[in-house]
Amino acid sequence: xxxxxxxxxxxxxxxxxxxxxxxxxxxxxxxxxxxxxxxxxxxxxxxxxxxxxxxxxxxxxxxxxxxxxxxxxxx
Numbered sequence: 001x002x003x004x005x006x007x008x009x010x011x012x013x014x015x016x017x018x019x020x021x022x023x024x025x026x027x028x029x030x031x032x033x034x035x036x037x038x039x040x041x042x043x044x045x046x047x048x049x050x051x052x053x054x055x056x057x058x059x060x061x062x063x064x065x066x067x068x069x070x071x072x073x074x075x
Contacts, residue, residue, distance in 0.1 A: 012036050019055075026051050034058065044073070 015035035016028065023031065030051045037045065037058065044059045045052055052060040061069050 006036055006040065008032060008036060009039075012039060015039070023054055026054060 012032060012035040015038060016031035019031045019034055020026070020028075026034075030049065033045070034052075034055055037043070043057065044061055046061045046063055048063055050060070052058055061073065
């Protein structure tokens with residue numbers, strides 16, 4: 001599994017603001033994550049944060065349920 005840190009660009013912040021119009025109850029941090037994921041073409045996130053469940057284009061993988069998805073995602 002590749003580990004990396006991605007930069008946040010002004011365009012990501014703008015996209016997060018656009019997303020905020022549709023997802024008013026999501027935390028700003030979640031919206032920025034979603035914007036960066038969109039830019040990178042990432043559709044899955046490993047997170048205990050259920051806020052990501054409200055974003056239909058992303059699949060949240062719950063770390064508490066690792067046994068259920070580990071083999072299909074991790075090498």
